[in-house]
Amino acid sequence: MTQEFRDMLYLIGAEVSGKEYNPDHKLNIEGILRAAAVQGVRTLVFPQLEKLCPNECAKYTPVFWGEVGSGIRRNAFNLKALSELKKNGIRVCLIKGLAAASAYPHPEYRISSDTDILIDEKDEAAVLNFLEGNGYSIEPRRSEKDHHTKARHPIGGLLEVHVQLYSIPTQKMILSGMKLYGEEYRIENFDGYEVYTLGTNDSLMYLTAHYIKHLVDEGGGIRQMLDLLLYMKKYESEIDFEKYNSVLQTLGYEKLIDVVKTAGALYWGFDFSKENEELCEKLLTDSEEYGLFGHNSSGKNGFFSVYCERRGGKMKNEAVQFFGGEQSRMRRLFPDAHGMVERGYKHADNKLLYPFCCIHRLLDKSFEMIFRKKKTENSQIEKRLDMMKELGMIK
Numbered sequence: 356m357t358q359e360f361r362d363m364l365y366l367i368g369a370e371v372s373g374k375e376y377n378p379d380h381k382l383n384i385e386g387i388l389r390a391a392a393v394q395g396v397r398t399l400v401f402p403q404l405e406k407l408c409p410n411e412c413a414k415y416t417p418v419f420w421g422e423v424g425s426g427i428r429r430n431a432f433n434l435k436a437l438s439e440l441k442k443n444g445i446r447v448c449l450i451k452g453l454a455a456a457s458a459y460p461h462p463e464y465r466i467s468s469d470t471d472i473l474i475d476e477k478d479e480a481a482v483l484n485f486l487e488g489n490g491y492s493i494e495p496r497r498s499e500k501d502h503h504t505k506a507r508h509p510i511g512g513l514l515e516v517h518v519q520l521y522s523i524p525t526q527k528m529i530l531s532g533m534k535l536y537g538e539e540y541r542i543e544n545f546d547g548y549e550v551y552t553l554g555t556n557d558s559l560m561y562l563t564a565h566y567i568k569h570l571v572d573e574g575g576g577i578r579q580m581l582d583l584l585l586y587m588k589k590y591e592s593e594i595d596f597e598k599y600n601s602v603l604q605t606l607g608y609e610k611l612i613d614v615v616k617t618a619g620a621l622y623w624g625f626d627f628s629k630e631n632e633e634l635c636e637k638l639l640t641d642s643e644e645y646g647l648f649g650h651n652s653s654g655k656n657g658f659f660s661v662y663c664e665r666r667g668g669k670m671k672n673e674a675v676q677f678f679g680g681e682q683s684r685m686r687r688l689f690p691d692a693h694g695m696v697e698r699g700y701k702h703a704d705n706k707l708l709y710p711f712c713c714i715h716r717l718l719d720k721s722f723e724m725i726f727r728k729k730k731t732e733n734s735q736i737e738k739r740l741d742m743m744k745e746l747g748m749i750k
Contacts, residue, residue, distance in 0.1 A: 356636060359386035360643045364622040366403040367396060367577070371460060371585060372624025376403060384411050393646040394577040398422050398464045426466040432511040433470045434548040436489060441549065445481060448473040448540055448551040450517070451565055451582065454558070457545070458585040465578075469513035471503075473553075476518040479504070483516065520561060525568050528663040531606055535560045555593045560602065562586055566615075567608055571743070572659045575638075576647035583612075584619045610747040614638050637742050657698075658736050665740065665749040689713050 362382055369376040387404060391397040401419045405412040430453055440447045450473050456465035474482050483493055483504060491506040491514065502519040519526075526532060538554025553561055566579040587594065603609040610631075617635040619625035695703030695712050703712040743749045 356640045356643055359383050360390045363387050363390045363400055366400045368623040369403040370399050374624050382408060384408055395647045396578050398466050422466060423463055427463055428510060429512045431546060433514060434545055434550065437472065437550050438548040440482060440485060445478050446475060446551055448553060450553060450561060453545065454552045455562060455582040455586060458589040469515055471515045471517060473517045473520060479518055528667050529568055529571060530564060535564065535602065555590050556595050559586055559594055559599060563612065571662045574645040574647060575642060577642055578647060580615050580618060583615065584625055607748050614746065634745055641739065641742060658739060661736055662743065662749065
């Protein structure tokens with residue numbers, strides 16, 4: 356873990372706990388802000404950084420307020436749309452993002468790149484028609500098994516409309532098919548708008564599962580850890596921790612969450628045990644290397660699939676991925692350019708070379724199926740698998 360990343364962690368702690376950070380060294384402002392940008396927490400870090408280095412930070416102040424202002428405007432636009440849907444008798448549940456931000460001391464500083472909602476599948480057509488009529492452009496679900504639609508607006512940004520909380524592979528492989536939700540929705544007030552959110556325990560489980568899903572899908576970020584711990588703190592008296600811990604133990608994620616709590620105790624002012632410091636260092640280093648949702652990583656191709664094979668068995672994983680995948684069969688055979696690049700075919704973003712990359716990939720897959728051989732082992736994948744073993748997530 357770099358010093359800039361460590362400083363970023365302490366600065367976040369100062370923001371969420373109110374305790375001052377007094378470093379004994381000169382801060383690398385640009386390095387800290389770069390690390391924070393990769394984690395999607397720049398607006399959480401900057402106010403505390405500005406207190407310590409007001410003169411050096413002056414040039415960044417307009418950028419900070421611009422980001423905060425854009426976030427407030429985006430949230431207000433989407434909240435108004437959700438409120439209108441509620442008035443029309445449609446249950447729209449706000450999940451993660453803005454809902455998680457309410458647990459922060461300054462919710463406006465916890466900024467998401469998108470807004471996520473959960474609806475009943477029977478209401479999907481009505482919701483999408485409403486959104487389209489209000490200026491959103493709709494990107495249809497990739498197949499009937501896709502669990503969400505994407506809607507975009509010049510002001511509201513990306514709005515993800517979920518008909519299920521998770522994809523079939525995540526539900527079956529990461530969550531072992533367990534039914535983790537069932538409480539009645541709550542009604543909460545966000546900036547004057549009444550909106551549905553998940554029940555208290557359902558929200559905690561969802562934030563936990565959301566973090567785990569992204570961790571094993573190549574990037575568990577600092578912001579997801581913060582969302583989880585701050586939610587625990589805010590609703591501590593209402594949460595059924597006995598049930599929560601039982602689920603974690605059953606799924607094999609109990610130690611992982613203990614390590615996240617250790618991070619909270621070491622850096623963010625939470626009153627948790629610090630008994631997992633060495634493993635905490637590894638988890639935070641992994642977060643630094645991979646960034647929020649894995650956007651900062653390279654050479655991570657295929658980790659999710661390998662992890663699921665180790666957790667549930669190769670045959671089960673292949674069956675779930677094939678029959679439960681969200682993409683159509685044609686798209687699975689011929690991924691788009693971005694998907695091809697992620698799979699290691701780095702020239703696929705060139706339109707002329709894309710067809711040849713597809714042919715190359717099909718030959719690779721055919722060779723793999725015939726001879727049951729895999730590509731050369733990826734050292735980054737092996738390193739992450741070793742960490743998952745230490746966390747008790749796989750054997």
